[in-house]
Amino acid sequence: RTVDLFVPEAIFPRGIKSAKRELEVLASNDLNGPLGWGNTNTRPQDFKVALDVAFRNQRPVKFFSYGGDENLPAVGLEELMRRNIQRFLKTGRYIPAFAIAA
Known part of the structure; x- marks a missing residue:
């Protein structure tokens, strides 16, 4: 993996x-x-x-x-963080929260 x-x-x-x-x-x-x-x-x-x-x-x-x-529809930070965690669990790809929130 x-x-x-x-x-x-x-x-x-x-x-x-x-x-x-x-x-x-x-x-x-x-x-x-x-x-x-x-x-x-x-x-x-x-x-x-x-x-x-x-x-x-x-x-x-x-x-x-x-x-x-x-x-793309506008989505909130909470939704972006949720998607990030889901992507990590599914693919192993993770983006730090500070990079998403920047």
Whole structure:
């Protein structure tokens, strides 16, 4: 049996740095046209990288919300914690409460 641990400080740091560098390079050349930075989160810190790159390269920014019936319903913290424990019991995957509540 395998148990996966969620370590917030170690979430793909090289991949994120690499994506940031690539976005910076692409944004610095107007010939590349519109660029996208996909993220499922909505906290400002989660899209700060893209906003900083756009600002430095004087590029416009548009926010697109994935809409329609596919939007995830809002659920409370208690429900998220319950789901987290259920997922842990079923799969061994656990996310610390402080990471969910952040």
